[in-house]
Amino acid sequence: MAEGRRTRPDRAGGNGCHPRPEDHRDRGGKAAQRHAARPGEGLRAEPRERIRVITEAAGAAAPYGRRVVPVIQTQSLTMRYPATLALDALTVDVEPGVIGLVGANGAGKSTLIKILLGLLQPTAGSVRVLGLDPARDAEAIRARVGYMPEHNCLPPDMVAAEFVTHMAKMSGLPRAAARERASEALRHVGLYEERYRQIGGYSTGMRQRVALAQALVHDPDLLLLDEPTNGLDPAGRDAMLGLIERIGADFGMSVVVCSHLLGEVERICESLVAIDSGRLLRADRVESMTRRRDVLVVEVDEGVEQLAAHLRERGVAVHRSGRELLVPLDDDDTFDLIVGAVAALGLPLHRLGQRRHGIVELFADGSADRAAEYAEEAGRGID
């Protein structure tokens, strides 16, 4: 994965959840900048900005720490269909940001989303969305949430601009504002030029963009995207993921992205909720899932055995793995030791870096097969 990103370990965070300033995922600085740049902004935007700043601050101190208002909270949420148990006592808190909801097909992702929208009534347990209860305040929630279903949901014989305008009105926007926001939303998803064409003539990628545009046309606080990359080719998939990442970073919305492809949500999400057969596998921030393990990977173009022997002589427990040597990282001297050994032997050093936990390992307990499946799919990209 991201080995060799640095030559020296930054161990200040200790728990592996320290901020990574070079990473585009870290948006504390960005949010703070915006906060400062637009101090007198409208009332609606203000609290959200604050939440985001707190998230980042809290994220630095205590990664999965409190004090942040969760966008989604479930408590022993259970959904039983006549034949199956779709959700089995699911308890999870989801903080603002871009959140990946991963699980195999039939894991209960869509069921969860429909419960969040108040479209389904759970069999048992409680749920809160943006601090509201879908059973009682479904309309208030739906006014503040945007939803993109997993299947094609667009009338083919309508013009995209008309359709998105209509959907904006259905979210309570006045006519003029609806028209304006529809144009804007279509521009943001990259369909400005084509917006006066009938949806029936669009490609799958364009249709997915229209579906996304209608979900964010009313400027929701939370976007629920159910398999937004469904049926897209690799380029379309990348474009869609980039778009979602930008929405999370620049539009100030929280986004829940459902996917059965771990690899793609891992790229754009800040935190991850993994469910399997309606049960929570794990929920955590992505960086703590992919935290550095205290192992150094050394790769030399030749003389692997030589180097291993050299290091063992100096009391280092070297483990060979193919062409790589894995060295436990005890302290900073380990680096010097390895570099010294390589120099002494005159070997061509190819790589020296820290190994990260693969995110796939979160499925390690008993779900190894499924994890392998995910990894395979993620690696393959698509079809």
Add this chain to the structure above:
Amino acid sequence: MASTDGAVSAGVIHDIGYQRYAGPRLGRRHVVTALYLHSLRTAFGLGRSAVAKIFPGIVVGLAFVVAVVLVAVRSRAGGVIPYTYLQFIDGLGIPLIVFLAVIAPELVSRDLRSRVLPLYFSRPLRRSDYALAKLAATISAVWLLLAGPLLLIFLGGAFSRSGGASAVWREFTDFLGGLGYAAITAVVLGAFAVPLASLASRRAIAAVVIVVAFAATAPVIGVIEAVGGTTAQQLGPLVNPATLLTGLETWIYRDDKLAIGPYGPLYLVVAVALVTACVAATVARYRKVTV
């Protein structure tokens, strides 16, 4: 992700220029009204492709042609011909059924077919709101289809009729009676057609279902008329929405279109029951529909 990797955040924000929406957010009533108006426009093919305008256009054109002919004939005859507003509506029976077979699937089945309902139901309106807005739009469309030509007939009649202000006033009250009957017709036929259309997601099938539902009971009435006793003949028209309407008209406007005997109030009760049942069925249908 190369585009965002390491990009300076401020530049990206500037390029995208996303503006939060701080304007008003209107409530459920506004949303339902907007859906109703949108559906009403859709019924006549407004804001739709040229193809979608063909059928509503033909029916509307036909209704106006009949009205124009009527105005012309009446003006030549000095305004005294027995063809009234009510008869105009009755005369449009089959075009009305065709109109319903076109617009009800257009308003209802199309949304089912394109699976757009989850988008509605994930917005601040209830399932029953959707059902009622669609019903109201269908009923209004039928009423407008009738009211336009009726207005034309009234204007024609008012200008051609001799007899001064009192004659014009009589014409006007007749016109209001015609609008009232148009409303009754629209409510009964519209409410009957929408739940039928909501059963099928293909427009063609929904249209056939509607036409068959209207036509299927006609032979029954024929048989009853042929072999039944007086009472059976007086009650027979109840089984078909179209003849039910004629019976209702006979009772309310005291003309002699149908021999309904003393059963006028029963026609009203059946009509109200039919409409109530159809509305309930539509609402129940959308409560059940999976999204």
